[in-house]
Amino acid sequence: MTFAFILTAILLAIAVGIRRLIPLLGVLFIPASVIAGIVGFAAIQIATFAFESDQMIELSSEWKSWPGMLIAVVFAGMLLGRPSSSASDSIIRAGRQGLMVWIIVLGQTAIGLLATWLIIQPMFGVPSAFGMLIETGFAGGHGTAAAMGEVFASEQVELDAGLDLGVLMATVGLVYGIVSGVFWVNVGIRRGWTRKEASGSTASSKTQSTEPIEKSSIGTAVVKPDLIDPLLLQVIWLTLAMAVGWCLQWSVGSLAGLIEHFFLSGSPDSNLTDRTSASAIVGSFPLFIYTLFGGWAVRLGLTKIGSGNLIDSMTVNRITSSAMDVLIVAAIASLNVTVVSGQLSGLVVLVLAAILWTAFCLAWLSPRILPTEHWFELGLINYGMSTGTTATGFVLLKLVDPELQSGAAEDYALAAPLSSPFIGGGMITIGLPILILPLVPLPAVIAVLVAIIIGLIVTGIKVARR
Template sequence: MSANTVGFALLLIGVMMLISKIIRVKWRLAQKLFIPSSIIGGVIALLIGPDILGRIGSALGADGLAEGGLFTPEILDVWKTLPGLLISLVFAGLFMGHRLPSPKEALRVAGPQISFGMTIASGQYVVGLLLAILVLVPLFNVPVWTGTLIEIGFEGGHGTAAGMADTFADFGFAEAQDLALGLATVGILSGVIVGIALINWGVRRGKTEILRNDAKPTVAEQAGIVEKDRRRAAGTLTVQPSSIETLTLHFGLLALGVLIGWLMLTGLQWIESKLWADSFELFTYVPLFPIAMVGGIIVQVAIQSFDRDEIVDQQLIERLQGFSLDVLVIAALGTLSLSAIASNIGPFLLLAGAGLAWTVGAFIFLAPRMLPNFWFERGIADTGQALGVTSTGLILLRVVDPNLETPAYSAFGYKQLLLEPFFGGGLITAGVIPIIANFGVGWVLGPMLVLFVASLSIGILYFGRQRTTGQTLPRAEVPAG
């Protein structure tokens, strides 16, 4: 594959981004539903790719379209490799530029949020694995670890689903990547659509503390445009460009985090090969991105210790993460195999339905009983994130709490800092499939059931009884993801 092909493939993604943003600005339905432009671009790429336009062209005798649609197979090959690379950059920057709180501080602010978020995440595993044991394996003969795809696709999102492609293939069910990507698409669209519907329901029923019936997002907000008088800098120039561009410096920090993660993973794989690989293998199948997150934390610890001039800018890190995620989503959706989903449509629909029912049900029935104050604002952020990505949760939170008057933002931020290393693409997400394959489903279902019961009990019996009047708490920085 030539360098020109790689470069042209990246340029095409840039064009797809531009087209999708224009559509978002002009298409009222997309505005009302707050559909991200990257999802629109990914769907367009899918429509004009081999699985749809290619099949139509082949049926009509246009054989030139059959192999790749409007794209060449080489371009699609480049796109298939991008998600696995870019998700490591995203995870390396999850905590970079964010002050790492002490455990005591984080628990004080976000205890109820952690309990609720952990209930949703562990519940996605419990629901998915029980569904696999009772229905998916007997009826569809899929691996039992297919039940973990609810958490991988919903809580983890497109990046996690794409980043685990090798793990799915190594354990004999490569089509799981397409199922996970499909679930991630269902999740992010449901997160926005169902989230807005829940907000409308909450406003009508008087369950929201801030938002009232007369509060509506502006036309610019719906179009995804920041109004001129409300614009702020997307990043701060912290070093002289004559020495190095600030954006280049921050990219280098992300690259360092990924490199440290790669060295750690390589070392763990080497230790495993020398000590216990003959009995079972775990780190052999762990993808790079959750370990890259650990590398990013190490870089952040060094930043907090030595960066006296504060040259690391959180917003620039977030811009690089956002760019990586946009490219990742378009590339992942553009290479999605609809035929793989179609051939496993039964498991796909059951997983999507069960995951959606559990996550939305947890918000409606458990959030009021687990969150002591501002339950709707705090719960809607977690629900949006558990279905889509962090930005989905923040979009919904900003709709119900536009000026961040409630403790929801702070609590959500600290919850992310504590749960991101484990769920939604963290170490637990990366390790459950190898554990199930090596030791059996009970080794994951059992601990997840215990975690689910414990977090649910603590939320209802302890935090849920601490009903207080609304009061603001210190703001927390929210890692992108």
């Protein structure tokens, strides 16, 4: 554990140096955590091949155990550091944006499952959940890939390589999203899709790397240091959120087992397999789902007693962002080459399908559904979100709207609660491979998804024309 943690710190320090020495990486906005993960992965493979070291295998195993806990920390901070949103007059605009996100992400799931059913399954015999790797890696990113690794490895799904494949898909999506996003920015500028002139955007991007960074402190906003260290206080709230999540997981699992035993013991239905029993299904839901509600419970409890101001959202976000960076390093560095190489052909099919779908959504659907005055700016945020992370989307937005005056960022933020709890790493993403795919024929699932997507597209276009 100690050696792995020290090595992770060294890799991140090396990655920061590489990012500063190679300007192209800065232009492409590749984060240090991804660079560190790739360097760590290369080092592990070279050392294992050259020296056949068992220590490298142990190190990789140690790293592979980190994402489950780290993603629980990230989810614990989501609702802990986010106060309830107030009502807005822009509900219709937010609704159109939310509708677009549902179309993009459900489309990724549908096209992935379709490609799996028609091409990948007949050739490689993979589980149906293999098709969800597009949504997991592209729309979800590394965090969702780490979280879904537990889901894919469950007895209901039996895709043991899901974590490695999801992380690889997320890495490909992140790099592709930036590179192709810059291409779309240039297309949009030349075709007059943007509100900003190309010269202004270009100037902004050229000066971005040379402008001084505004320094800000964290952990100092809510209490004086003579009471308790302000940073430690936020760690305490996160720890309590984790503890509540652990208690919820244990309680829900125990309750499901008791109910199942009470109602099914000795009945004709008692021969349910372990895979489809209620306790098995509930037990397969990972810890991070419960820590999400744990963060909400801690914030609600502090608010009820008049101490909600003791939560410093900026500090909580910094802690969870740090956990995410470490998670990305561990996930990429511990990729299992043998497992991934065996599924690589199927993954290539999914990547090609994802590329076609995201391009269609940006170039054809976005101008027909999103607000006319900034459809391209908002479409770029969605494009970044659907190929890597929301941060990628805002990087692309800054290239065409450096002062964020288009209103696209506000629409995206207002619409986020309509989609983020459910898709792209939300409840539907997690529940579909566990609750639906093992029990419902894959063609039926695809047909329902396609019907829903067509309905959403028609609805979005009709609303936009009013």
